[in-house]
Amino acid sequence: MxxxxxxxxxxxxxxxxxxxxxxxxxxxxxxxxxxxxxxxxxxxxxxxxxxxxxxxxxxxxxxxxxxxxxxxxxxxxxxxxxxxxxxxxxxxxxxxxxxxxxxAIEEWWYPKYVKEECPGLPDWEALNDCAELFASPETHPKGRYLGGPVTWGGKDEERVEALGLDFEVVHAGTDAALFAEIQSAYQRRQPILAWVYTPHWAPIKFEGEWVEFPRYSKECYEDPSWGPNPDKTVDCGKPRxxxxxxxxxxxxxxxxxxxxxxxxxxxxxxxxxxxxxxxxxxxxxxxxxxxxxxxxxxxxxxxxxxxx
Structure with a gap:
């Protein structure tokens, strides 16, 4: 050696x-x-x-x-x-x-056809008005947000609570399962709100948009007084x-x-x-x-x- x-x-x-x-x-x-x-x-x-x-x-x-x-x-x-x-x-x-x-972008994403039923998007404040559109039998009447595997982090549960979103976070078990479900919904033109990231093939292949949350800043994750909720952190989008x-x-x-x-x-x-x-x-x-x-x-x- x-x-x-x-x-x-x-x-x-x-x-x-x-x-x-x-x-x-x-x-x-x-x-x-x-x-x-x-x-x-x-x-x-x-x-x-x-x-x-x-x-x-x-x-x-x-x-x-x-x-x-x-x-x-x-x-x-x-x-x-x-x-x-x-x-x-x-x-x-x-x-x-x-x-x-x-x-890197990792954020809540939806197919563009969803805006036909939820025209307030991509503004995050439109999500509660459309929560039932994204509901599943398990989450109804709350909307379902399909998150990435738990090991990825992302603070989605904290974001839901801080912004008062009528959604439940359901984590995909694997990267493959996440995008298989997105692809299936897209092909059937069904509403879906999910974690999509780039670099990846999905934003290249699928026409869609990321939800526009309050812009991330370091203070958002550390200082409750920052952002729309004076009592909670993570009341903003993810960093890019x-x-x-x-x-x-x-x-x-x-x-x-x-x-x-x-x-x-x-x-x-x-x-x-x-x-x-x-x-x-x-x-x-x-x-x-x-x-x-x-x-x-x-x-x-x-x-x-x-x-x-």
């Missing part, structure tokens, strides 16, 4: 890999994150690194990243993971590996913004060239949404989609690799 590098200076190509120990990259429960991680993992393998993929919970993974049991997480979304990332970075045991180029990679701090010294390559990773929402569609809609294996992207975008990913 090669000795680990003792400097965070960029490694020369001849020095890579600096260690034969595997770089453990986390895999979560949505297709896009698996694609992002396997693309970057393939690049690292091309550089000579040993890569291991480890299934991990999106928010709970930070304990493993801080201890060094896990090494790299490719997608922390500002929309749902900002607080957890900020707290982790403050420990000094993890490092920010930079933005991935993708821009970056998607970042994060790593175990010890990796800076152990695999400096790998960390530099990860910082150079960059992909667009459009490219990622199309790849997710190939997996979720066309049934292509993730490995095939990754190989196809790597073959067709050789100049792009090779530009991430540090030069001498």
């Amino acid at each position: 090669m000795a680990a590098a003792l400097s965070t200076a960029p490694a020369h190509a001849a020095d890579v890999p600096e260690s034969d120990d595997p770089i453990k990259m986390t895999i979560h429960d949505w297709t896009g994150q698996a694609l992002t991680t396997h693309i970057m993992g393939s690049v690292l393998e091309d550089m000579g690194y040993n890569v291991e993929y480890v299934q991990a919970d999106y928010l709970a993974q930070f304990a493993g990243l801080e201890s060094g049991d896990l090494h790299v997480a490719m997608e922390i979304w500002e929309t749902t993971g900002k607080d957890a990332l900020t707290a982790s970075l403050k420990t000094g045991d993890t490092v920010d590996l930079g933005e991935t180029g993708m821009k 913004g970056w998607i970042k990679a994060v790593g175990w701090a010890g990796g800076e010294e152990k695999w400096p060239a790998a960390y530099e390559a990860i910082r150079n990773f960059n992909i667009t929402n459009q490219d990622m949404g199309e790849m997710i569609g190939k997996v979720d809609l066309d049934g292509m294996p993730i490995s095939v989609v990754v190989d196809e992207w790597m073959e067709n975008n050789r100049d792009t990913w090779q530009s991430w690799i540090p030069k001498n």
Whole structure:
């Protein structure tokens, strides 16, 4: 085994890999994150690194990243993971590996045809007038909001309470179940209010809109006096913004060239949404989609690799 590098200076190509120990990259429960991680993992393998993929919970993974049991997480979304990332970075045991180029939106979404029966949308204040439109037998007379898996966070129950919405949050068990139900409702032109995010194939394929809640601010999540409800926090929409990679701090010294390559990773929402569609809609294996992207975008990913 090669000795680990003792400097965070960029490694020369001849020095890579600096260690034969595997770089453990986390895999979560949505297709896009698996694609992002396997693309970057393939690049690292091309550089000579040993890569291991480890299934991990999106928010709970930070304990493993801080201890060094896990090494790299490719997608922390500002929309749902900002607080957890900020707290982790403050420990000094993890490092920010930079933005991935993708821009995150995760919000309540409805098909555009729903506005025929609820014309006040996308204003959030129209939701209570239309709650029964979205009701299910289990939630009636309250509306049903189909949220993402519980592990994704998102504060939807808190949002419902703070804004006084006549809705119940029902969490999908998996990413696949969430979008299968959305697709089924869309094909039958049935009302549905659900968690939709981008980058993803759904906003590309389906004509719809995100609900416009009071604009997110940090104070909304921390200060009850901010926003329309003076007694509650989370009386606003979700944050929108970056998607970042994060790593175990010890990796800076152990695999400096790998960390530099990860910082150079960059992909667009459009490219990622199309790849997710190939997996979720066309049934292509993730490995095939990754190989196809790597073959067709050789100049792009090779530009991430540090030069001498």
